[in-house]
Amino acid sequence: MAKLTLGPLLFNWSAGKRRDFYARIADEASIDAVYLGEVVCAKRAPFSDPLLPDLIERLERAGKAVVLSTLGLVMSAHDREMVRRTCEVADRLIEANDLSAVHRLAGRSFTLGPLVNVYDEGTLSYLAGLGAIRACLPPELPLKAVRELAASRTAEIEVQVFGRLPLAISARCPHARAYKLHKDNCQFVCGEDPDGLPVATMDHQPFLAVNGLQTLSGAYANYLGDLPAMRDAGVQWFRLSPQDCDMVRVTMIFRSALDGACDGEEANASLAGLIPEVEFADGFLGGAAGRSRCKPS
Amino acid sequence: MGLALELVCPAGNPAALRAAVDAGADAVYVGFRDATNARNFPGLNFSRKEMTEGLDYAHGKKVKLFIAINTFPHAGDRGPWIQAIDDAAAMAVDAVILADIGLLAYAADRYPDLRRHLSVQASASSADSIAFFSERFGVRRVVLPRVLTVDEIAVLNADIDVETEVFAFGGLCVMAEGRCSLSSYTTGQSPNLNGVCSPASAVAYEREGRDMVSRLAGLTINRFPEGEAAGYPTLCKGRFSARGTTSYLFEEPTSLNTIDILPDLAAAGVSALKIEGRQRGRAYVAEVVASFRRAIDGMDGGKDGRVRLAAMSEGARQTEGVYRKSWR
Numbered sequence: 042m043a044k045l046t047l048g049p050l051l052f053n054w055s056a057g058k059r060r061d062f063y064a065r066i067a068d069e070a071s072i073d074a075v076y077l078g079e080v081v082c083a084k085r086a087p088f089s090d091p092l093l094p095d096l097i098e099r100l101e102r103a104g105k106a107v108v109l110s111t112l113g114l115v116m117s118a119h120d121r122e123m124v125r126r127t128c129e130v131a132d133r134l135i136e137a138n139d140l141s142a143v144h145r146l147a148g149r150s151f152t153l154g155p156l157v158n159v160y161d162e163g164t165l166s167y168l169a170g171l172g173a174i175r176a177c178l179p180p181e182l183p184l185k186a187v188r189e190l191a192a193s194r195t196a197e198i199e200v201q202v203f204g205r206l207p208l209a210i211s212a213r214c215p216h217a218r219a220y221k222l223h224k225d226n227c228q229f230v231c232g233e234d235p236d237g238l239p240v241a242t243m244d245h246q247p248f249l250a251v252n253g254l255q256t257l258s259g260a261y262a263n264y265l266g267d268l269p270a271m272r273d274a275g276v277q278w279f280r281l282s283p284q285d286c287d288m289v290r291v292t293m294i295f296r297s298a299l300d301g302a303c304d305g306e307e308a309n310a311s312l313a314g315l316i317p318e319v320e321f322a323d324g325f326l327g328g329a330a331g332r333s334r335c336k337p338s
Numbered sequence: 339m340g341l342a343l344e345l346v347c348p349a350g351n352p353a354a355l356r357a358a359v360d361a362g363a364d365a366v367y368v369g370f371r372d373a374t375n376a377r378n379f380p381g382l383n384f385s386r387k388e389m390t391e392g393l394d395y396a397h398g399k400k401v402k403l404f405i406a407i408n409t410f411p412h413a414g415d416r417g418p419w420i421q422a423i424d425d426a427a428a429m430a431v432d433a434v435i436l437a438d439i440g441l442l443a444y445a446a447d448r449y450p451d452l453r454r455h456l457s458v459q460a461s462a463s464s465a466d467s468i469a470f471f472s473e474r475f476g477v478r479r480v481v482l483p484r485v486l487t488v489d490e491i492a493v494l495n496a497d498i499d500v501e502t503e504v505f506a507f508g509g510l511c512v513m514a515e516g517r518c519s520l521s522s523y524t525t526g527q528s529p530n531l532n533g534v535c536s537p538a539s540a541v542a543y544e545r546e547g548r549d550m551v552s553r554l555a556g557l558t559i560n561r562f563p564e565g566e567a568a569g570y571p572t573l574c575k576g577r578f579s580a581r582g583t584t585s586y587l588f589e590e591p592t593s594l595n596t597i598d599i600l601p602d603l604a605a606a607g608v609s610a611l612k613i614e615g616r617q618r619g620r621a622y623v624a625e626v627v628a629s630f631r632r633a634i635d636g637m638d639g640g641k642d643g644r645v646r647l648a649a650m651s652e653g654a655r656q657t658e659g660v661y662r663k664s665w666r
Binding site for chain 1: 410411412416437438439440444461462463464465466467469471484485486490493512514517518519520522523524525528530531555557558559561574577578579580581583584585589663664665666
């Protein structure tokens with residue numbers, strides 16, 4: 042049975058925007074699990090963490106499973122403390138995005154986020170032995186590798202199928218740099234770009250997007266045309282990464298494609314109609330450059 | 339007074355290995371000639387026979403040899419990585435440098451006496467993630483990702499009971515190592531899967547009017563007006579446009595150089611210094627290793643070594659990188 046998930050919100054949205062977003066997801070989206078928690082920058086957490094109890098309650102009341110995601114890049118004592126607090130939440134599934142979280146979660150059931158390097162069966166089976174029940178794979182893995190990992194049947198496999206892909210993370214903040222600021226005095230300018238700050242080449246070709254410490258793909262992943270092949274490869278969980286667009290509609294499009302209510306072509310046309318300004322990519326799945334588009338929309 | 343810092347030096351071929359040994363390396367790190375290591379460049383690295391000879395040469399001069407097996411095995415095809423570990427163990431090298439959890443588990447189980455170092459590609463940047471690797475796989479030394487300041491390294495060393503090795507000189511990754519797919523997003527080839535970043539096979543230089551343009555897989559990474567040296571189009575060191583301004587958004591094309599902060603690194607509890615550059619030639623390796631040898635031994639006359647190192651740096655620009663908080 043194919044499950045649809047909503048990945049952690051990667052962007053620095055205001056409290057109001059977050060509340061409205063998750064209220065609509067709770068009420069209108071056909072989603073099996075929602076990941077919550079700050080993954081990108083520890084500095085944002087004091088603003089977003091206080092919202093969590095209400096969001097969790099709202100989503101669970103609507104029948105959505107809630108998973109808490111941990112910070113991706115753990116450096117300072119403060120970061121460690123943040124991961125510790127999340128991992129000490131006893132009655133909930135936690136998504137580890139760094140091995141410091143895996144270290145704390147070993148011995149109970151947990152999931153692995155795409156920022157943990159699971160490339161082969163040896164690693165997946167070791168981590169499954171520690172309690173990993175599901176792994177959302179790194180975005181650069183081709184379908185061939187996804188198939189091998191799923192075939193090992195050690196943990197369930199999740200793959201991001203929509204939204205900007207997490208490509209890199211840094212101790213330095215390129216987002217603050219783009220605003221001629223320093224990380225320590227960043228004024229939270231990443232909040233100015235709710236879908237990431239577009240980065241183009243010197244020839245004005247769209248390329249990447251920066252989001253705080255993180256660098257994302259400029260194009261959105263759109264694997265609508267690959268869903269049957271992914272299911273055949275053993276993928277059970279399909280992740281939509283929240284973007285600043287009508288995510289409820291996006292959810293519906295992916296749901297009907299997964300349920301076979303419409304074919305890939307129809308679904309693609311709907312998605313392209315919903316966000317006509319967005320460029321799509323699906324290259325990683327075929328083992329090509331991630332930014333390339335193999336399945337025409 | 340010398341500093342208690344082990345000098346770990348790169349070698350991409352037998353000549354560079356001998357140069358590093360002769361110039362005063364305490365240890366040399368190398369890779370097999372295949373995708374199992376993160377410098378999988380054409381014409382680089384060691385055949386099994388060259389590895390055995392290199393090991394003999396190093397051991398003959400009381401220098402250690404480490405083998406980097408620090409890419410991630412391809413799902414369904416981990417044979418070459420397992421073979422690399424088996425061969426390294428059979429040769430009785432002084433350490434293997436690993437990044438993948440499955441390979442660490444294999445090495446720890448099969449060859450408990452083979453010393454294991456954690457590659458920077460494993461991105462272990464906190465005491466908890468280091469504890470994960472040391473407690474589970476008996477890792478004895480961690481190569482720290484270049485995301486920590488000297489102060490943070492000092493705090494970290496107080497919290498862990500394994501050695502730390504830090505990058506001292508050479509190319510500088512801006513992104514957390516082992517967690518970057520910028521290269522595969524652009525070219526289809528990545529450090530983790532293929533052992534290459536911004537691979538030479540995807541690079542093109544073209545003259546446009548008076549400018550020299552560097553491209554990677556057809557994308558413009560930089561544009562150099564006449565008179566400006568055209569650098570290699572490493573993705574994170576290119577010029578990009580954001581908010582209407584073109585700039586070195588991620589990092590300037592600089593090189594890491596810690597020669598001025600070696601006492602600080604030693605005081606922070608660092609055990610070893612790593613020189614980057616297995617893709618570099620023999621002359622480069624000899625010069626950099628000799629300069630650091632003198633600095634560690636407290637025999638650096640000051641200016642001379644610095645001037646020589648400066649000449650070795652990419653674009654002749656240097657930085658202490660993330661070791662200062664102001665870099666962020």
